[in-house]
Amino acid sequence: MAVPVKEIKEILDGALNQEELKLVKETEDYIDSVIRDKKSDEVYIDYTYVNFNYHPKLKNQTQSLHSKRKFKMTEELKKRYKNAGWKMRDSNSDDFAPDYLILSF
Numbered sequence: 001m002a003v004p005v006k007e008i009k010e011i012l013d014g015a016l017n018q019e020e021l022k023l024v025k026e027t028e029d030y031i032d033s034v035i036r037d038k039k040s041d042e043v044y045i046d047y048t049y050v051n052f053n054y055h056p057k058l059k060n061q062t063q064s065l066h067s068k069r070k071f072k073m074t075e076e077l078k079k080r081y082k083n084a085g086w087k088m089r090d091s092n093s094d095d096f097a098p099d100y101l102i103l104s105f
Contacts, residue, residue, distance in 0.1 A: 012068045016076060020069060023052060024076050030056035031081075035103065044091065044100040050074060 016024070027049055035043050048054040052070040054061055065073075078088060081103060090098035 012066060016069075016072055020065075020073055021076075023055065024073050024080075026055070026057045027052065027077060028080055031077075031103075042102060042104040044102055047098060047101060050077060050101045 030049060031045055034045060046054075049056055052065060052073050078101075081088065086103045086105060089102050089104070091100035091102055092098075
């Protein structure tokens, strides 16, 4: 029997699973270490980490994640920093996508 579309949509649109939340936490830990190292009111974080294209702890790409899942993970990561009082903006870039997420207070 063919896989029902509903089944796949539930996987892609559902809440983050434990593995994804672990990746968010590991990325958050990495960003926290950058913030502590810089000791600045403005910190630049490479979007390859923020968008979960590269894993800071494993030092490899995270290509196996679907783009919808990565987007949900990025939203969760940004929500955590917003709740912690950080302001966020994107770096100005000539490309279509920004290079850095700038955290400031």
